[in-house]
Amino acid sequence: MPRSRRRKPHDPAGAHDRRSQDLPYNAEMATVEVDDPLALEPGEKIIALRSVRNDPLGRLHAHRQIDDSQYRGGRAFQGDWEKAERGPRAVDTTREYVDGGLQREPITEGQREAALRLNRAEHELGADGSMLVHEVLILGMTMEQVGERRGLRTQRWQDYFSRRLRECLDRLALIYGFATPHRAAVKA
Template identity: 65%
Template sequence: MGRVRRNRSYKLAQIYDRRSREVPFNAEVAEVEIDNPLALDPGEKIMAIRSIRSDPLGRLHSHHQIDEAQYRGGRAFQNDWERQAMDPTHEYVDGARTREPVTESQRQAVLRLNRIERELGTDGAALVHDVLVLGLTMDQIGQRRAVRTQRWNDYFARRFRECLDRLALIYGFATEAGTQRADQRR
């Protein structure tokens, strides 16, 4: 009896490939490099798929329209915004004598958000809030402000990138010299 031939294109490395092969019809995804949670060596990276459907910051980062410092500054702002918010799942009991205490991390988040609002100004803070918290696009922001031209959309996009630069500086992901060089390239 003859010997069974094995497929020579079989590779051992593909056994551990955990990437999704099928995505839903209307999915918008991007590949990102993250720390391997199962790694034995610190700093080992793997490729993962991230949904960018309702994540404007992730979409801008995956299309290389913002850099890593701007992305991390935006994520830090979102983290502070979520941290300072009250827990909506915590039910208020009528007649309770004391309120839920404010934690130190919530207090620090509020202080950082107040500083950000002072540095960005009213318009910049509103723009950052609309994009990072509400998830609006530049076109939707223009519609809310009753300006619907492409020139206004470009202005909002440029102003939003300036605000992300400022967030990166505030949170310590960039230096003043690095943002000046990035401005000269544009």
Template identity: 65%
Template sequence: MARAKRNKSYRLTELHDRRSRDLPFNAEVMEAEVDNPLALDSDEKIVAMRSIRNDPLGRLHSHHQIDEAQYRGGRAYQNDWEGAERGPQAMDPTREFVDGTRSREPLTERQRQAVLRLNRVERELGTDGAALVHDVLVLGLTMDQIGQRRAVRTQRWNDYFARRFRECLDRLALVYGFATDASARRR
């Protein structure tokens, strides 16, 4: 009878794949490279799975329909929109109750800068381009839904909206500094 080896090293020599294999039924995910939160070095990256089901910009980027500059320009627009937004706010129980009315909180510098950038973006894109970018990046509409909102439901219009949206993403990449004018012309 053979003897079992007992002097085997238990050191982990291979890295383990920690990605989840059991996804929900209707999951749409993509691999994204992100900063490692547990890393000792600040530039270490890991591959994570990110949901793209309700993210039209992430879906276009994962299917290689837009490039990195367009993607980052769209994300910068979304970030500015969230920064400039002053939506409904909850009551603050720590503040003194007077008569039920709340005084408006002053604008922060981040909100002011975001509004200035959004105004510049609207001037660059024009009214129709700004509305198209808002519909896709903020409201999360598809090209078919945009066509339905504008009462045009043919495939030709959907293709036009998609082409126009990519042109607007090129302009966003220029405005936010992720591309130069020469790189936008090559595309």
């Protein structure tokens, strides 16, 4: 007598895999858990793919080399840098041409607060730490490129810069409130 087959229960979560299957050959992807935009209940999560090719902070987080508070502190620093940055802008061809120079837009309150937070972070990180954070988080350099820029090409220096970056990310997490300072053990 043949054995009857057991039927697997229906799993609605496995029914629709919305991850991309056709990726470019040079893609560097990491999985991340995000809120489901099509969820019926708030707070439902799905697994999505995130590109980490030009994102050193995302790559470090995806490979578990930094923790969540360090990651969020680095992202907050990047957000403040984008808010405070006032560089050259593209020419708006839809506006009417007028002779003479353009008046600069006034600095907004958000830009001012972002600049104050950046100044505090630069003060607490020091000259070397703020330069390292700027090179990695803003310019998107790798530890190898950071070492080459300083003329230090050995693996030992790359390891040093990696440790120093993690220390700076710890400090950013404290500055932006994503971590609390460690208390020394009090002996009675």
